Amino acid sequence: MTESAAFKSGRHFLQIPGPSNIPDRVLRAMSKPTADHRGPEFAALTLSILDRIKMVFQTSSPVLMFPSSGTGAWEAALVNTLSPGDRVLAFETGNFATLWCNVAKRLGIDVDWVEGDWRHGVDPAVVETKLAEDPNGEIKAVLVVHNETSTGITNGIAAIRQAIDNAKHPALLMVDGISSVGSIDLRHDEWGVDVTICCSQKGLMLPPGIGINVVSDKALANSQSAGFAKSYWDWAPVIKMNEKGFYPYTPPTNLLYGMDAALDMLLEEGIANVFARHHRLAEATRTAVFAWGLEFCPLNPSEYSDSLTAVWMPDGHDADELRKLILDRFDMSLGTGLGKVKGRVFRIGHLGDLNDLTLAGTLCGVEMGLGLAGVPHKKGGVDVALQYLASTSAE
Numbered sequence: 001m002t003e004s005a006a007f008k009s010g011r012h013f014l015q016i017p018g019p020s021n022i023p024d025r026v027l028r029a030m031s032k033p034t035a036d037h038r039g040p041e042f043a044a045l046t047l048s049i050l051d052r053i054k055m056v057f058q059t060s061s062p063v064l065m066f067p068s069s070g071t072g073a074w075e076a077a078l079v080n081t082l083s084p085g086d087r088v089l090a091f092e093t094g095n096f097a098t099l100w101c102n103v104a105k106r107l108g109i110d111v112d113w114v115e116g117d118w119r120h121g122v123d124p125a126v127v128e129t130k131l132a133e134d135p136n137g138e139i140k141a142v143l144v145v146h147n148e149t150s151t152g153i154t155n156g157i158a159a160i161r162q163a164i165d166n167a168k169h170p171a172l173l174m175v176d177g178i179s180s181v182g183s184i185d186l187r188h189d190e191w192g193v194d195v196t197i198c199c200s201q202k203g204l205m206l207p208p209g210i211g212i213n214v215v216s217d218k219a220l221a222n223s224q225s226a227g228f229a230k231s232y233w234d235w236a237p238v239i240k241m242n243e244k245g246f247y248p249y250t251p252p253t254n255l256l257y258g259m260d261a262a263l264d265m266l267l268e269e270g271i272a273n274v275f276a277r278h279h280r281l282a283e284a285t286r287t288a289v290f291a292w293g294l295e296f297c298p299l300n301p302s303e304y305s306d307s308l309t310a311v312w313m314p315d316g317h318d319a320d321e322l323r324k325l326i327l328d329r330f331d332m333s334l335g336t337g338l339g340k341v342k343g344r345v346f347r348i349g350h351l352g353d354l355n356d357l358t359l360a361g362t363l364c365g366v367e368m369g370l371g372l373a374g375v376p377h378k379k380g381g382v383d384v385a386l387q388y389l390a391s392t393s394a395e
């Protein structure tokens with residue numbers, strides 16, 4: 001009998017920074033038979049989700065869900081608050097900031113683009129200077145990616161809010177929380193965010209398919225006079241129908257069953273504990289990378305992300321070759337380098353449904369891969385990470 005290599009036993013390690021692993025409890029919830037989305041049971045489910053999800057965003061503002069990916073949620077935020085030709089301020093922190101900028105440009109928005117090197121986050125002093133140079137308030141919005149998934153950089157939203165306030169500027173603050181919400185502290189209300197953009201497939205532990213906008217009073221007021229033509233993305237009918245638990249389109253029914261279970265899990269753990277867990281697992285990952293003697297993509301340690309670690313490859317070594325070897329040998333997917341850092345970085349996702357042993361397995365796979373691929377590094381990263389995990393606790 002010939003042996004087949006087609007089946008791989010054991011669970012695939014999905015350690016990309018999203019889509020993240022879907023917990024069994026969520027998978028089971030999604031396997032329920034589909035119900036009538038215009039019936040009373042579904043309306044009750046929607047009302048309960050829209051109420052509980054506010055705790056994840058730390059807001060009392062409306063949370064709107066579209067059947068879409070995160071890209072759709074970017075577009076929804078822009079077309080509901082702005083008019084063609086409006087100016088916005090945006091920062092080149094990496095691939096996702098660049099893609100969001102491109103969405104804005106294609107819509108006819110004038111983007112004041114602050115170039116960056118993909119290794120540093122947004123400097124709040126630059127935000128303040130740019131806004132102070134705009135006394136007539138021509139800049140209508142500041143666009144920031146909270147956690148740049150391509151580079152593993154987390155931007156300081158509270159400091160950026162402060163910079164906008166210091167400049168006494170009326171611009172809206174729009175924050176992409178796609179790879180931070182449910183993993184890294186993001187306080188929509190306290191930090192005066194006007195639109196938080198999110199989607200389902202990262203910290204919320206769901207498959208892709210739900211795009212989210214959280215909308216402040218100021219953003220809502222802007223939406224009354226925003227000049228973009230829109231239909232599907234229009235907030236107004238969503239808000240109106242959501243009041244009774246319905247939608248102006250067919251909602252992604254089974255994803256919402258999953259959302260119901262995922263919210264239960266996040267709230268049972270406690271949202272502060274969820275952030276603490278991500279921080280601790282990120283610290284363990286960083287101790288390993290540091291011990292391997294490898295560089296981080298972010299150059300400023302205060303900007304290290306708690307939902308992923310982007311590792312900078314030594315010169316002459318291709319990150320994608322390492323990733324391929326690790327996938328072939330150990331059945332683990334790591335995140336590829338995107339855009340300008342293609343081949344230069346690989347990304348270890350540590351967000352969503354994971355614990356100490358998931359991370360330990362992940363780091364073992366990376367260390368074995370580094371050795372087999374001949375990437376120069378020091379041994380022992382896994383050892384120090386295990387010591388860190390054993391000597392710290394989740395509480």
Ligand SMILES: Cc1ncc(COP(=O)(O)O)c(C=O)c1O
Nearest residue numbers: 069070071096149176178179199
């Ligand atoms: C920070 C960030 N913004 C936006 C997106 C785009 O979302 P989507 O691919 O769901 O359209 C992603 C996707 O990974 C992301 O990480």
